[in-house]
Amino acid sequence: MKICVFGAGAIGGLMAAKLAAQREKGGDAEVTVIARGPHLAAMQAKGLVLRSEGQEITVPVRAVASAAEAGPQDYVVVTLKAHSLPGAAQQMQPLLGPETAIVSAVNGIPWWYFHQLAGPWQGRIVESVDPGGVVSRLLPPERAIGCIVYPAAEVPEPGVIEHSYGDRFTLGEPDGSRSARVNALSEALIAAGFKAPVRPRIRDEMWVKLWGNMAFNPISALTTATLDVLIADDGQRGIARAMMLEGQAVAEKLGIRFAIDVDKRIAGGAEVGAHKTSMLQDLERGRPMEIDALLGSVVELAELVDVPVPSSRTVLALVRARGRAAGCY
Template sequence: MKICVFGAGAIGGLMAAKMAAAESAEVTIIARGPHLAAMQKNGLKLISEGQETIVYPRCVATAEEAGVQDAVIVTLKAHSLAGAAKQMQPLLGPETSIVSAVNGIPWWYFHKIGGQYEGRRVESVDAGGEVSALLAPERAIGCIVYPAADVPEPGVIEHTYGDRFTLGEPSGERTPRVEAVAKALVAAGFKAPVRPKIRDEIWVKLWGNLAFNPISALTVNTLDQLTGDPGQREVARNMMLEAQAIGEALGVRFAIDVDKRIAGAAEVGAHRTSMLQDLERGRPMEIEALLGVIVEFAELTGLPAPTCRTVLALVRARARAAGL
């Protein structure tokens, strides 16, 4: 199976390195800059559980060099997707699937959802249909990312924790294409369960991110500080309860309660959320895919979300003040 990892930063690099090491797929990495140069010269180094592994997957700068793939794993930030979609076109043949390992609500969310919202566009991540026009929702396979990894230097991936990538078709079907991707990931040493209700899992991860990420960017607190402070914890909890009501109105079922979800975040410890890391490194934050979309869905369902609206306004202002 030919699999291309598009945007091989920390998570994409982790997936590519382990699939290449296990030879579970014919892996191509599309990257750029010093990261690409280092991989082409020295291979891709993976540091995981105290062990170092160097692999030599095909590493290229453009989709034209990579050619048509069976599957493309996209590990970009949601706000980068519109620009990247144009660059991805040479990867896409008639049967190419796109595994969207992207945080937040994906552009394909209302594809095959059924009911009154079928086929709607998610403006927060697909403004004017720019993404879906180039990456047809019919190609999409959902993927929730649970591992944590970083790029300490070009060409090097440091895997911190986690080994699960949950997969699912928007329709809930168990298709040959999703099973093929799962097989490649499992053979590489990951857990890759295929779930019939992938949106439920998207929301459980988003549930924490929509609150903890923006609050951490506003307070510069790590997860243990945020969840340990009664005031911040209450704000996060209120945001999560507002979001839960919205998700349930869209047909989502939450398998755990809000306090258990918060407790799970607290157990992670002194973790700097991705939004806080982006702020500190001067990179655009994933505001719209994680929180802007909640306010969009509040308007869609006619439900109130006062705490989410307030925090959204504040974190947008924080991003503008930082020039991001």
């Protein structure tokens, strides 16, 4: 089984390190990572270092700079941020053989969202994440396997992954089937030490994660508050809750079933503690923010199903302006 991690940053690096470690013990997953700059150089020179659960291991990985060097794969795990995908899709083409699956470990609404989703919008393009359908043309949705990412990790220095919490990657086919390819991937990830359940309704779980991200991320970018401060503040929590209820109304119009209520989801965010959201981290580091994947897409879908989302529209306009002013959007 050939698995390539395209964009082996923190999450991709975590997955690659554990799969490579399992390979050393006799596992059948042959791992390749595509990276660049000092991170690539460090992995090529000394392997990939993983710090997790109080332990540090170094594992050899095949690290290359381009898809052409990697060649065709059985699975391509995409851990890029959504706004990078239109530009990266062309670069990924040498990885794609006739049966290659693309594991979409990307936050927010994915480009394949309406693929094989029964109903009036089946096959529709989500412009916020797939402008003009460029991603769908280059990475056909029938290749996609959904993947919801729960671990938290960072790259404190080149070639090093520091894993702080979480070990679950929920998987699911867009059509809800339990295919041979998704089962095989689940088994490989479980063997590597992850939880990797296969869900028939992957979009339900996708929305539960997006539910918090669509509100907490942009609000934190506007106020610079960590998650604990944001949720403890009545004003910020109130705006977040209003946005989340709007998102729930949109999702339910699309057939989503929420297993928990909004207040339980907010409480779950509070348990994370003094955490800087990814959008706030990107703003502080001058990097492009995931505004469209996490919130712009929700507003786009609200228009599709004719649900008013005034709080979300307001925050979207403000965070886009904040991003433009900082050169991050």
